Amino acid sequence: MTSELAKNLQNLDAFWSAMSHSPELKSEQKKKRKSKQKLKIHNNWPNKAWQADFGLDYSEKVHPLPVGKSRVTILKPTEHRSEQVKMSLQAMVLPLEKAQFNRSSQVEVLTQPDDLPSWAQACSNAFGYIIVPEALLPLLKNPNATLFSYKVDGAIAGTAIAFQSNDVMGVHQVGVDPNFRGQGIAKTLMHHLVDFAKRQDTRLMTLQASKAGLPLYQQMGFSLLAEVYHLEPSQEI
Template identity: 35%
Template sequence: MRFSLNDNLNNLNYFWQALKVDEQNGQFTHKSWPNKHWQADFNFPELVPSTNLPKNKVVSTVKELTNPEDLGLEIKNQLVIMNLKLAQLNELLNDSNHVNIVKLSVGDDISKWVKGCGEAFGYEIDSDIIEHLLNNENASIFAYMKDREIAGTAISYKTGNTLGIHQLGTAPNYRKMGVALSLMQHLLAQALTLKCELVSLQASKAGLHMYEKLGFKPLGKLTGYSSF
């Protein structure tokens, strides 16, 4: 399990590094969205007291602090680290809705994607970061289109034999319509095409049931801490 956990975190580490970062003493900080601060191994950085933390950033770590308030910290979010070995894929891939899924290319107007992704997650996405990511050969940015609107978004990022899934979300007006599942099936098909062995993600509670149904297995938790 440790090997698979490392693959998951390695993918997340390199994906986040692809989103414009500053690096100092083995620690990384985003210049803007998604506003994370972390170490490559996702252990808790030695930045006590919390006044030393970068302003308006969330420290992401696999370590669950017993008393984070003693360090001037509070839990901002907590995600379940999950992997799927493609050899153990439970759900048959259904291509029927994939005609609605488009892959963005360099030069495309990304404004609708940025707006749709922001609506899906409830925060503002930096369009410059997405524009930058389009030039990364390891990244693929997808949109689920419905009535010429962005109904869902997803990003895949390849590291070695692992395909990581990021920013998988559904716009509020299109939830409970199978958008997320169609995107997932498309991403799993992409992983098979790329001959990946593992698909990784970090799941919120909202997506857990779907991921478990597809065969993803939990490996641990990724906790985000912010100062108060």
């Protein structure tokens, strides 16, 4: 694993850990071996189950995947696993030293809990799944997290979250409401986030990109690091 990939995953682990999740769990075999790699599970959105290094030893018995949760790993499952790939994202990185992009006056920082429902609804519309405002509340209280919104005539049209871990600024939940797509909002958000990250004296920007987001990120200079798999239980016939 390269240092840049390690920093990408460390940021993702720190971001998800900042939200509500259950006590860390580990399999009986791992308990006997006193392994430090434990399984973390979100209580609600983003509904993930993961290990800090996003690895998983497929030769060992692990906890069954909880209903409604996705197990996230950088290790591709075999055909004989009880889990299948629900989706995969591309871990990416952008060195910030030479990146030059401008901020936008239409991008605002969310600071008040009363604004969380409208932000969560806009983000839900963008991604096509329900995001509960309560899951975002810990981020408002976390000094490493910043929630951004792109507004059009007072309405939230785009969303993004920046989460800092050491010299890395991770970007999460960059989405645009379907009613506002095709206006360059995602590009404006990302340019604003780069400017924000540089002002925080971070050295790298990391993210996990969907297929739809790849062209924008590659155009901005992001490099591919690895595939990140989101797994769900296999459907038995």
